[in-house]
Amino acid sequence: MSDDATAFVPGHVTGFFSAHPADDPAVAGSRGAGLTLSHGVTVTVEPAPETTVSLDGEAVEMPPVADVLRSLGVTATVDAESDLPLGAGFGVSGAMALGTALAANAVFACGRSENELVTLAHVAEVRAGTGLGDVVAQARGGMPVRVEPGAPAHGRMDGVPARPEIEYVAFGGLSTADVLSGDTTTLTAAGETALEALRAEPTLDRFVAESRRFARDAGLLTGGRVETAIDDVRAAGGDGSMAMLGETVFAVGTGLSDAGYDPERCRVHPAGATLRSE
Amino acid sequence: MSDDATAFVPGHVTGFFSAHPADDPAVAGSRGAGLTLSHGVTVTVEPAPETTVSLDGEAVEMPPVADVLRSLGVTATVDAESDLPLGAGFGVSGAMALGTALAANAVFACGRSENELVTLAHVAEVRAGTGLGDVVAQARGGMPVRVEPGAPAHGRMDGVPARPEIEYVAFGGLSTADVLSGDTTTLTAAGETALEALRAEPTLDRFVAESRRFARDAGLLTGGRVETAIDDVRAAGGDGSMAMLGETVFAVGTGLSDAGYDPERCRVHPAGATLRSE
Numbered sequence: 001m002s003d004d005a006t007a008f009v010p011g012h013v014t015g016f017f018s019a020h021p022a023d024d025p026a027v028a029g030s031r032g033a034g035l036t037l038s039h040g041v042t043v044t045v046e047p048a049p050e051t052t053v054s055l056d057g058e059a060v061e062m063p064p065v066a067d068v069l070r071s072l073g074v075t076a077t078v079d080a081e082s083d084l085p086l087g088a089g090f091g092v093s094g095a096m097a098l099g100t101a102l103a104a105n106a107v108f109a110c111g112r113s114e115n116e117l118v119t120l121a122h123v124a125e126v127r128a129g130t131g132l133g134d135v136v137a138q139a140r141g142g143m144p145v146r147v148e149p150g151a152p153a154h155g156r157m158d159g160v161p162a163r164p165e166i167e168y169v170a171f172g173g174l175s176t177a178d179v180l181s182g183d184t185t186t187l188t189a190a191g192e193t194a195l196e197a198l199r200a201e202p203t204l205d206r207f208v209a210e211s212r213r214f215a216r217d218a219g220l221l222t223g224g225r226v227e228t229a230i231d232d233v234r235a236a237g238g239d240g241s242m243a244m245l246g247e248t249v250f251a252v253g254t255g256l257s258d259a260g261y262d263p264e265r266c267r268v269h270p271a272g273a274t275l276r277s278e
Numbered sequence: 279m280s281d282d283a284t285a286f287v288p289g290h291v292t293g294f295f296s297a298h299p300a301d302d303p304a305v306a307g308s309r310g311a312g313l314t315l316s317h318g319v320t321v322t323v324e325p326a327p328e329t330t331v332s333l334d335g336e337a338v339e340m341p342p343v344a345d346v347l348r349s350l351g352v353t354a355t356v357d358a359e360s361d362l363p364l365g366a367g368f369g370v371s372g373a374m375a376l377g378t379a380l381a382a383n384a385v386f387a388c389g390r391s392e393n394e395l396v397t398l399a400h401v402a403e404v405r406a407g408t409g410l411g412d413v414v415a416q417a418r419g420g421m422p423v424r425v426e427p428g429a430p431a432h433g434r435m436d437g438v439p440a441r442p443e444i445e446y447v448a449f450g451g452l453s454t455a456d457v458l459s460g461d462t463t464t465l466t467a468a469g470e471t472a473l474e475a476l477r478a479e480p481t482l483d484r485f486v487a488e489s490r491r492f493a494r495d496a497g498l499l500t501g502g503r504v505e506t507a508i509d510d511v512r513a514a515g516g517d518g519s520m521a522m523l524g525e526t527v528f529a530v531g532t533g534l535s536d537a538g539y540d541p542e543r544c545r546v547h548p549a550g551a552t553l554r555s556e
Binding site for chain 2: 102105106109111112113114115116117141142145152158159160161162163199201202203270271272274275276
């Protein structure tokens with residue numbers, strides 16, 4: 001048994017989605033598409049008599065992380081360092097759950113496969129109501145398309161073959177749990193339409209265009225800073241949309257800089273979540 | 279349409295496998311497990327009036343590459359640069375087919391999804407008889423486990439969550455086509471046994487141990503340099519096995535150096551095949 005182990009999990013911005021609840025949390029999930037980001041979360045797990053979780057040095061309550069450790073039958077100190085804000089649509093809670101699963105499996109020699117670890121983290125996220133599709137996307141990397149919902153034994157993934165630079169600005173948070181616990185009929189219809197269009201033309205441009213249409217049709221663009229920023233990016237000749245679910249705008253290339261914003265810059269990440277090399 | 283596009287595809291060493299032929303080349307494939315390597319093949323595709331293919335600056339006949347371009351309805355100059363020897367069990371032909379598919383899709387704006395591109399390359403490899411499982415493994419990265427054979431719509435993958443350093447020595451080549459066209463009954467039985475054992479304990483150590491057992495049981499260790507090198511690695515306290523199918527030995531960590539060999543060094547690659555960022 002090593003002293004500790006560390007995993008890196010890319011951030012994940014969902015552009016559009018449809019919600020697919022189910023009694024079995026491994027079957028539940030979302031269909032949709034997004035971008036994994038080179039900005040992400042680095043999670044270090046060290047055995048300890050009781051479980052504590054910190055994010056950027058501060059103690060946090062993170063039910064999916066505790067759930068993953070319970071499922072593995074271990075207790076540990078989990079320290080996460082994130083490039084990304086929590087609750088702003090970057091999949092930070094999914095990243096913490098998945099990074100914990102990978103690192104704990106290594107440090108405690110649990111002997112689980114990658115699909116088993118992804119399943120543990122996905123189930124923990126679904127149970128906590130903090131996400132439906134981030135974990136499977138973060139396990140894959142690139143520009144993941146969730147063709148069928150659920151953990152690896154149930155879901156099916158594809159990808160858009162593009163690795164662009166991405167800029168983003170996070171104005172604030174939206175509660176995933178609040179949106180997902182409301183009526184998701186309109187949202188899901190818009191998400192299914194967007195997915196069909198993207199699968200017919202799996203390109204970066206189509207992804208961004210369908211993400212914008214989804215945000216509007218699902219009623220999530222409500223005339224605030226997000227909508228203004230997207231309009232500004234388009235007026236400057238770029239393209240972007242809203243991160244689901246956060247008060248966050250992403251743009252391709254230098255779209256936000258060109259529109260006069262002061263964004264964070266990263267890339268689409270080529271890989272899924274991975275143990276840091278020893 | 280860009281002037282050219284470039285993709286990187288990791289090398290892939292199969293440790294053990296079972297062959298699963300089928301009339302439909304998208305359904306045909308292999309089950310088994312292997313290592314993707316940070317040493318790989320960089321493929322650049324540029325539109326041209328007729329298709330030519332080079333590897334490390336020399337013109338080569340590479341039927342899977344020509345097949346991929348034909349399937350996409352394009353002609354191009356394909357230039358590949360490889361860290362790895364051809365025909366020695368590193369999946370160079372699969373890497374060239376998959377890299378060509380990704381780069382050609384980008385340069386010609388073919389609008390295919392990642393699964394569609396992996397399928398084109400897999401089908402081309404199967405048709406040419408040069409491989410059954412390298413392409414799907416190289417699309418995934420890490421330590422891929424081929425749970426069910428075939429292209430993405432048919433196959434199923436898992437992974438061993440480990441990213442060790444790897445050393446290898448390539449003594450020479452074996453013809454994949456010759457081995458796969460012979461009687462594969464014994465080989466396939468040994469491969470199925472190894473896969474079952476690895477799935478029960480998906481760890482690096484188990485992978486190497488099952489790979490060694492497979493090489494012996496399938497009758498591929500014939501008292502030559504490969505068998506001697508594996509014995510030397512084990513005598514020096516390390517562990518390693520044979521690359522399927524090549525006269526090549528791989529070892530974990532510094533296993534071959536410790537045994538007095540002068541190996542190449544790389545790592546398990548964290549990502550699958552990817553377009554080089556523009």
